[in-house]
Amino acid sequence: MPVRRWMRNDGIKWLCAAGVLIYLASILLMPYSQIAIYSVWEKEMYAFRPAFVLDNYARAFSNELYRRVILNSAIVATSVTLVTAILGYALAWYLAMYANRWRILLLFLLIVPLWTSFLLRAYTWKIILGRNGILNSFMMDVGLIGEPLPHLLYSKFSISLALIYIFLPFVALPVYAALEKMPRGYLEASADLGASASATFRHVALPLSMPALTAGATIVFCLSFGDFITPVLLGGTGDLMISNVIISQFGAAFDWPFGSALAILVLLVVLGLVALLRALGQWSARGAA
Amino acid sequence: MSANSTSAVNLVKVGKDYGQHTALAGLDLAVDHGEFLTLLGPSGCGKTTTLRTISGFEQPTRGDIYLDGQRINDTAPHRRPVNTVFQNYALFPHMSVLDNVGYGLRFDGVTAAARRQRSLAMLERVALTAYADYRPDALSGGQMQRVALARALIKTPRVLLLDEPLSALDARLRRELQLELKRMQRETGIAFIYVTHDQEEAMVMSDRIAVLEKGHMLQLSTPEDLYENPRNLFTATFIGASNRLEGRVVSVEEDQATMMLTTGERITGRAGPELRSGGAAQAIIRPDYMEVTATPGKAENLVDGQVEDVIFIGAQRRVVIRRPDDSRLECLTTPEEVATSGLEPGGTPAIGMPSARLHIFPSAEAD
Numbered sequence: 001m002p003v004r005r006w007m008r009n010d011g012i013k014w015l016c017a018a019g020v021l022i023y024l025a026s027i028l029l030m031p032y033s034q035i036a037i038y039s040v041w042e043k044e045m046y047a048f049r050p051a052f053v054l055d056n057y058a059r060a061f062s063n064e065l066y067r068r069v070i071l072n073s074a075i076v077a078t079s080v081t082l083v084t085a086i087l088g089y090a091l092a093w094y095l096a097m098y099a100n101r102w103r104i105l106l107l108f109l110l111i112v113p114l115w116t117s118f119l120l121r122a123y124t125w126k127i128i129l130g131r132n133g134i135l136n137s138f139m140m141d142v143g144l145i146g147e148p149l150p151h152l153l154y155s156k157f158s159i160s161l162a163l164i165y166i167f168l169p170f171v172a173l174p175v176y177a178a179l180e181k182m183p184r185g186y187l188e189a190s191a192d193l194g195a196s197a198s199a200t201f202r203h204v205a206l207p208l209s210m211p212a213l214t215a216g217a218t219i220v221f222c223l224s225f226g227d228f229i230t231p232v233l234l235g236g237t238g239d240l241m242i243s244n245v246i247i248s249q250f251g252a253a254f255d256w257p258f259g260s261a262l263a264i265l266v267l268l269v270v271l272g273l274v275a276l277l278r279a280l281g282q283w284s285a286r287g288a289a
Numbered sequence: 290m291s292a293n294s295t296s297a298v299n300l301v302k303v304g305k306d307y308g309q310h311t312a313l314a315g316l317d318l319a320v321d322h323g324e325f326l327t328l329l330g331p332s333g334c335g336k337t338t339t340l341r342t343i344s345g346f347e348q349p350t351r352g353d354i355y356l357d358g359q360r361i362n363d364t365a366p367h368r369r370p371v372n373t374v375f376q377n378y379a380l381f382p383h384m385s386v387l388d389n390v391g392y393g394l395r396f397d398g399v400t401a402a403a404r405r406q407r408s409l410a411m412l413e414r415v416a417l418t419a420y421a422d423y424r425p426d427a428l429s430g431g432q433m434q435r436v437a438l439a440r441a442l443i444k445t446p447r448v449l450l451l452d453e454p455l456s457a458l459d460a461r462l463r464r465e466l467q468l469e470l471k472r473m474q475r476e477t478g479i480a481f482i483y484v485t486h487d488q489e490e491a492m493v494m495s496d497r498i499a500v501l502e503k504g505h506m507l508q509l510s511t512p513e514d515l516y517e518n519p520r521n522l523f524t525a526t527f528i529g530a531s532n533r534l535e536g537r538v539v540s541v542e543e544d545q546a547t548m549m550l551t552t553g554e555r556i557t558g559r560a561g562p563e564l565r566s567g568g569a570a571q572a573i574i575r576p577d578y579m580e581v582t583a584t585p586g587k588a589e590n591l592v593d594g595q596v597e598d599v600i601f602i603g604a605q606r607r608v609v610i611r612r613p614d615d616s617r618l619e620c621l622t623t624p625e626e627v628a629t630s631g632l633e634p635g636g637t638p639a640i641g642m643p644s645a646r647l648h649i650f651p652s653a654e655a656d
Contacts, residue, residue: 185379188346191367193393193444203392207383 032267038260048256056261066245066262070269073242076156077225078273080163085217087164088171089209095172096179107176110169118166122230125162129153129234154236162234163224170223171216178212179205214281218274225270242266296355297322297448297480298343303352305338305504312338314504315352320448320482325474327483327491329527330501336484339501340450343482344373357447367396372441373450377457378433380425386436387412387421393444411439414473431462438470442477449474451483455490467493488528492516500524516575520562522650525573532579532618534572534592538649541566546649548572552613556590558647569652578646579620581608581638583630588641594618596636599627608632610640 042051060066091110099106113121128134129152136148152158182205190200228243235241242262249259296319305313313335320326328336341347342354345366354361361369372393380389391399391408399407412418415435425433434454441449451470455463471494474481485491491498492512499509500523508515508524519525526533536550546560548570558572580588581596594610597617606627610618618640622632630638 183377183379185375185377186381188366189373189375189379189381190392191346191365192344192371192373193440194367194396195392196367196396199396203395204381 035260035263038256039264041257041260043255043257046254056258057265059258060261060265069240069242069245070265072156072239073225073266074269074273076160076163076241077221080160080167080224081217081221081277083160083164084167084171084220085213088168088216089175089213091168091172092175092179092209095176110172113166114169119229119233121166122162122233125158125165125234126153129158129161153234154239156235156239158234159230159239159241162230163227166230167220167223170219171213174212174216175209178209182208210281214277218277221273221277222270225266225273295322296320297324297357298482299355299358300339300342301353301355303339303342303349303354305335305342305347306350311504313342313349316504316506318499318506318509320480322480323478325471325481325483325494325496327485327495327498328501329485329488329491329498331486331527333503334501335504336486336501337452340373340452340482340484343369343448344371344450345369370444370447371450372444372446373452374434374437374441374454376453378425378437378454380433380436380440382425384424385421386417386423386425386428389425389436390439390443392440397444407443408439411443415439415469430458431466434458434466435469438473442473442479445477446479448480448482451481453485454483456485456487463490464493470494492528498528500527502527519573519648522561522571522573522652525648525650530576530619531573532576534574534612534616534618535652536570536572538564538566538568538570538651545644546570548649550592552593554590554592556592556642556647557644558590558642558649559645561648561650564649564651570649571652572642573648573650574642574646576607576619576621578643579618579622580641580643581610581620581622581630581632582626582641583632583638585639585641588639589644590642590647592618592640592642594637594640596632596634596638598634599632606632 038048039056040052040054042049042053042055095103095106095110126133130136131148131150131153133153135152136145139145140148186204186208187200190204191197195203225241226243228241228247231239231241231244243266246259246262246266249255249262253259298318298320300316300318302315302317303313304311304315316335316339318339328339330336338347342349343356345361345364349362356369356371380386381392384392387405387408390411391404394404394407409418409421412421415438417432417435417439420428420432420436425436428436437454454470455466458466467490470481470483474494483491483494495512497509497511498515500507500515502523508520510518512528515524516529519528525531534550534556536548536556539547539549539555541547541560541564544560545557546564547555547557549555550572556572558574564570582588585591592612594612596608597611598609600607600609605621606624608620608622608627610620612618620640626632632638
């Protein structure tokens, strides 16, 4: 068949491979190796000198501030990921199993915010959570509180809330797709064999949707760990996340080697946690089966 | 009507509506212990709905369902000691064959070790021990079907429900598995309720067949009785091959009726229910009981026709007769008869229909 022959054509194959390779080299490999190289250089006044020193890493580890900021980011990213995974899964389950004729509308509502700017979506929460914001005004109007709650905004809470809101579709959509294509016969067969609804969920539905859940959760984790806009807009002075610090090293502090070392550390932490998440996903999929 | 304690399953006036549409109209059905009962009918006749009210995946709109004399209408599906072999098997794709088979035992408090042992024993019974560690998608259709059967039977249900389990398989494999299913049913002594639209399949396996049409049970009997003594036009034409002759009823006397065919012949046969003098009627006869011969002798109910074709179908010959009104009759006869009577296209032999084998029913338009 002509199409088969065309697909087996070596020229086409290499052309496609070249595209991927060029992309990987220019978007991933080059910048990362540049950062890795910078991270062992030295800063001298307003210039960087090529070297091979680990001073930058030592500084990141020894300084309490940077440890705290990395920990801060990890806490925010982990809690955002956990809450998003649970809420996103519940939402996807509702959409796939119960929404029926509302399904299209609800999916649409879930996707529409993705068309607006990230900045705008984060900023919206400032309006909702602010001292004179929608939430405080509402609670005061109905007499729930006497004066505005001060800690809604500029805290880890507000950062997390905004990130959860923004990243919810990243879990809900892939999990919905997985649940949607899962034949209902599996659930019936499980019930038929004596499994309660919760046992069916644990043994059948969850393992079958686990790959989608871990994929979504991984994306959410990476994005929220590296986010720098939300902390600036909604975070307090003590709620800096690691990306903010890295940006300031490349900007105001003009210390590219140290910024690079921090970036490499973040990369390692994220890779480690992603590996953990994957292992957890595989373990639960296998353990349940 | 009270629950019949001798029945494995007893449906009492079970009805199911979907909005305006009645899928099941007050079905009464008692399934005996150790019986192979088939619900037979075309799609939309209510057979799958019946099965699903027993498994619990459909709630009947009316009526009661008893299992071993206990009413189970309000029992959740996973608490009913009933298991199902699904049409598309519904094997769990993320579990091995062994884990699929042992799945149901988890919920009976069976330990992992005992589960494994019993699953292996069950796999041996369906000759799939070698595939214990395979994933279901690595199996052929017939193997998946056997895994599904093993997975349901390992629970030793009071009743096993089978929803067209062989419909996705090719004809040869289907015949092989029909016999295997029948054997498993005999060995286990578990009552099987089998849903199919394939009358041949129903005939091969069933102790009794319930013929369903449009939510009504038309006849419930043994395959042989359904074949020899159909009580309505639908059963007569749905089960087995049949010839059909149209006409009007001349007279009805107890169980005998005389009708005048549209082609002018008068024939007598067994009167079906609700047959009225003067009403439109159809006479039904199996090809096996037709008599086509050059020497009429004592043949009854002779009708006109011309041989159109003589077809070789193995040990028998199928003779196709063309009637004056251009309808066709099929007759099965022996090669000897073909030879001695000189049956060949264009010939006009005597065509007889024994009145004991001829069934006269009111035409379908009447209902």
